[in-house]
Amino acid sequence: MIMRNQVEWALHCCSVLAALPPGEYIPTKKLAEFHGVSKEYLSKALQALAQAGLIEGTLGPTGGYRLARSPKEITFLDITEAVEGTRRTFQCTEIRGNNPCLKKSEKKFSGTCAVAKVMYRADEAWRKELREATLEDLLKSVMVDVPAEQLQRSWDWLRTK
Secondary structure, rough: OOOOOOHHHHHHHHHHHHHOOOOOOOOOHHHHHHHHOOOHHHHHHHHHHHOOOOEEEEEOOOEEEEEEEOHHHHHHHHHHHHHOOOOOOOOOOHHHHHOOOOHHHOOOOOOOOHHHHHHHHHHHHHHHHHHEEEHHHHHHHHHOOOOOHHHHHHHHHOOOO
């Protein structure tokens, strides 16, 4: 399974927005420059997040985006599904019925095939992992993994107009 780049971008942008003080917004242009990505494509990901109720935007000279909910209430799955959608990563097309050795009456199957069962379990395991990871968890990790000086320089850069 390959996800669009916008999932990665959305996750990184949400991590930045999760650290914003209340009442502050960061413009799309700043987020795009900070991450070195296309503003136009990033806008689409941010719009998907806003439509999902994960972030909220405002217009004007101080406009931009901020989280719509607490970082502990937003999961990686919420963000991924906002951008990619909620459909399963595996779609069974019932090719077992194409077997030329089967009689016509044998081509009707009941139940899920063994391949689909494994793939559906794998999909659920992947979703479970993303469902358990919140933006709050990510923030805690960033605070440990990224040197304080680098975090401060990043914030100073993001907050300049």
